[in-house]
Amino acid sequence: MRIERFEHKVAIVTGAAQGIGRAVALQMAAEKASLLLVDRSDIVYEVAQEAEAAGANRVEIVTADLEKYPECCRVADACIEHFGRIDILVNNVGGTIWAKPYEAYEEDQIEAEVRRSLFPTLWCCHAVLKPMQAQQSGVIVNVSSIATRGLNRVPYAAAKGGVNAMTVCMAFENAQQGIRVNAVAPGGTDVGERRIPRNTESMSEREKVWYQTIVDQTIDSTFMKRYSQPEEQANAILFLASDEASYITGTVLPVGGGDLG
Numbered sequence: 628m629r630i631e632r633f634e635h636k637v638a639i640v641t642g643a644a645q646g647i648g649r650a651v652a653l654q655m656a657a658e659k660a661s662l663l664l665v666d667r668s669d670i671v672y673e674v675a676q677e678a679e680a681a682g683a684n685r686v687e688i689v690t691a692d693l694e695k696y697p698e699c700c701r702v703a704d705a706c707i708e709h710f711g712r713i714d715i716l717v718n719n720v721g722g723t724i725w726a727k728p729y730e731a732y733e734e735d736q737i738e739a740e741v742r743r744s745l746f747p748t749l750w751c752c753h754a755v756l757k758p759m760q761a762q763q764s765g766v767i768v769n770v771s772s773i774a775t776r777g778l779n780r781v782p783y784a785a786a787k788g789g790v791n792a793m794t795v796c797m798a799f800e801n802a803q804q805g806i807r808v809n810a811v812a813p814g815g816t817d818v819g820e821r822r823i824p825r826n827t828e829s830m831s832e833r834e835k836v837w838y839q840t841i842v843d844q845t846i847d848s849t850f851m852k853r854y855s856q857p858e859e860q861a862n863a864i865l866f867l868a869s870d871e872a873s874y875i876t877g878t879v880l881p882v883g884g885g886d887l888g
Contacts, residue, residue: 631658632658632865633659633660633715634659634684636660636714637706637710637712637713637714638655638660638661638663638715638716638717639663639702639706639713639717639751639755640652640655640662640663640665641666641693641717641747641751642693642719642720642770643666644670644674645668646719646857647719647860647861648717649674649857650857650860651717651719651861651865652678653674654858655678655683655868656681656682656683656686659684661684661686661710662678662687663686663688663689663709663710664678664687664688665688665689666690667691667693669690671688671690675688687709687710689702689705693747693751694743695750699751700750702751703754703758706758712762713755713758714766716752716766717864718747718748718751718767718769718770720751721770721787721790722743722744722783723774723783724739724743726834726838726840726841727779727834728837729782731837736782740783740785741789744786744790748770749789752767752793755767756797759801759805759806760801760804760806763804765805766806766808767794767808768809768864769790769793769794770810770813771810771812771879772813772888773881773887773888774841775787775788775812775888776887776888777841777848778840778841778844779837779838780841787812790810791810794808794810794877798877798878802876807873807875807876809872809875809880810879811863811864811867811880811881812880812881812882812888813883814845814881814882814883814884814886815845815849815883816855816856816857817854817855818857848886849883853884855884860882863882
């Protein structure tokens with residue numbers, strides 16, 4: 628029998644154009660969710676078509692830069708306008724821009740890493756809380772990372788450590804209002820060649836060595852000695868977003884093949 632855990636749910640999925648976000652969108656679509664797909668790339672329109680074909684109840688799209696708070700508010704408002712409620716928020720925007728020892732980062736690079744991997748989650752959570760509190764229900768799943776314990780990504784690790792902390796604190800604050808807040812901490816995930824690279828700069832030979840360090844460390848740290856597939860991360864996200872996880876909140880779930888981060 629086909630499982631359709633989200634048939635009567637409205638879900639916002641950010642960073643939906645590729646990678647883990649796309650996998651979440653398509654798997655939720657297959658379980659009959661109504662979806663608001665958000666990305667700053669127009670590729671999200673292609674994912675929307677895939678989601679409709681996969682069986683989504685309804686799909687709407689917002690293109691937005693979620694590093695800016697007003698854009699996150701616009702997303703929440705659009706969800707209320709289109710669907711009348713927000714049942715689920717999956718915060719997937721983020722990702723390492725540079726990989727290098729901390730002393731090699733420049734000031735603007737440190738700020739850029741934090742803007743990319745912390746603020747979209749902070750802003751989107753803030754934007755959806757009042758609607759969720761008004762309906763006395765809601766689920767937030769934040770995408771963190773096991774790289775909070777890793778090499779050559781201190782600013783990114785700091786940002787994802789912030790995601791972990793806010794997840795627990797928000798869960799504590801909102802449990803009595805029917806809102807659950809959890810996070811998954813993905814390990815290395817093979818998303819293939821990105822159509823939109825996180826960093827458009829060409830890497831020097833030294834930077835290639837620094838980047839290879841994080842690849843080697845990620846594989847070495849996992850019991851399974853491999854990267855995950857996006858669908859394996861989406862499986863965990865959908866579980867936490869579903870009513871099957873109704874007694875789970877304030878939890879950061881490592882999905883790293885044995886690496887706890």
